[in-house]
Amino acid sequence: MHIPDGYLSPQTYIPLFGLFVAATAIGVKKVKTDISARNIPYLGMAAAFSFLIMMFNLPIPGGTTGHAVGSAVIAILFGPWAAMIAVSVALIIQAFIFGDGGITAIGANCFNMAVFMPFVSYYVFKIFNNNSSEKRRVTFSAFIAGYFSLVLTSILTAVEFGIQPLIASTADGKALYCPYDLSVAIPAMAIEHLLFFGIIEGIITAFIVGYFLRNDPGMIYAFRKGGKDANR
Amino acid sequence: MLSEKEVKMRIDKQQKKILVTLLLLCLITPVGILLPMFFNAGNAWGEWSAQTLKDIIGYVPQGLAKYSDVWKAPIADYSINSGDRSVIHQSGFYLVSGIVGATITYVVMLFISRLITKKDE
Numbered sequence: 259m260h261i262p263d264g265y266l267s268p269q270t271y272i273p274l275f276g277l278f279v280a281a282t283a284i285g286v287k288k289v290k291t292d293i294s295a296r297n298i299p300y301l302g303m304a305a306a307f308s309f310l311i312m313m314f315n316l317p318i319p320g321g322t323t324g325h326a327v328g329s330a331v332i333a334i335l336f337g338p339w340a341a342m343i344a345v346s347v348a349l350i351i352q353a354f355i356f357g358d359g360g361i362t363a364i365g366a367n368c369f370n371m372a373v374f375m376p377f378v379s380y381y382v383f384k385i386f387n388n389n390s391s392e393k394r395r396v397t398f399s400a401f402i403a404g405y406f407s408l409v410l411t412s413i414l415t416a417v418e419f420g421i422q423p424l425i426a427s428t429a430d431g432k433a434l435y436c437p438y439d440l441s442v443a444i445p446a447m448a449i450e451h452l453l454f455f456g457i458i459e460g461i462i463t464a465f466i467v468g469y470f471l472r473n474d475p476g477m478i479y480a481f482r483k484g485g486k487d488a489n490r
Numbered sequence: 491m492l493s494e495k496e497v498k499m500r501i502d503k504q505q506k507k508i509l510v511t512l513l514l515l516c517l518i519t520p521v522g523i524l525l526p527m528f529f530n531a532g533n534a535w536g537e538w539s540a541q542t543l544k545d546i547i548g549y550v551p552q553g554l555a556k557y558s559d560v561w562k563a564p565i566a567d568y569s570i571n572s573g574d575r576s577v578i579h580q581s582g583f584y585l586v587s588g589i590v591g592a593t594i595t596y597v598v599m600l601f602i603s604r605l606i607t608k609k610d611e
Contacts, residue, residue, distance in 0.1 A: 261537075262536075262537055263561065264555070265554060289607060293607050295609055299505050301599055301607075302596045302600035303508050303512060305599035308595075310591075311515070313522045313584070314522040315522045317526040317528070317530075317531030319530065321531055321532070322532060323526045343602065343606070347599045348595050351595050353561075355563060356563055356591060357563030357565075357566035357567060358567070362557055416536075426553060433551045435553045435554055436551075437547050443535075447536070474504060
């Protein structure tokens with residue numbers, strides 16, 4: 259899911275970088291009004307968690323690998339805007355220091371995994387949980403949020419890969435950037451995430467949200483913000 | 491009701507517990523390269539190097555060739571020596587990368603959070 263340098267054309271990575279910067283600007287403002295300083299240690303740990311969980315490459319035997327991202331659980335615990343910033347920090351450090359994800363693709367990778375994914379997770383959780391604090395309901399909703407957010411993010415990433423042959427190719431029909439079109443990229447990325455990696459993200463999300471529900475439910479952002487939205 | 495002091499102690503304990511869990515995660519990061527090795531799984535989809543891509547489709551796309559080396563990461567692929575064939579060495583590099591990366595991420599995020607969170611009254 260970490261797009262390397264060279265797979266995206268400038269026509270793709272520049273707009274995505276712009277979207278990411280705009281989202282960050284809004285995110286900083288939102289965190290300033292929404293997230294209290296008590297959360298500082300947790301936000302550091304959340305970013306480190308995201309960094310680490312992405313290092314656990316899981317194999318599809320004889321095939322490719324993939325991993326969870328952690329954005330889903332961070333979004334439920336600290337809200338999508340704080341999750342955006344925490345996961346971006348992890349992704350930017352992965353790109354610059356470890357070459358995991360391209361430098362030109364930083365905007366794209368952050369947009370996919372740090373902007374799009376936490377928002378999908380957060381709202382899927384809100385819709386399924388419908389403000390319940392019943393343990394089974396919350397855990398189930400967290401699983402669904404983790405599952406769908408990762409699956410949809412993988413499809414978004416596949417679209418970015420898959421539109422490259424449409425955007426740019428040489429006169430003799432060879433690709434300039436990612437050589438695979440939508441008909442290849444989408445099934446390849448969607449199926450592995452639908453059948454495997456999405457389930458892992460779901461389990462991690464459910465497990466950690468379940469832990470905080472038992473130990474410190476007051477900390478869960480999606481609950482604190484719950485009443486207001488639910489009354490609409 | 492818990493007193494303020496008791497609440498603070500509980501929070502400290504919880505944070506310590508999470509930090510220990512993160513440290514344990516650091517220590518088992520090598521699983522992230524050993525499992526794919528064991529099950530003979532390669533790169534993530536779309537994350538092939540220019541050379542690997544050439545082996546798959548027969549050529550390196552021009553634009554990809556131009557951009558793929560735009561940045562030389564100091565600890566590329568979470569390894570200080572990717573030529574080293576020793577599984578034990580690679581596991582060690584991966585583990586150290588995990589500790590270094592998670593620590594930097596933690597510190598940077600603490601710093602940013604300090605700047606952007608709401609001051610408590």
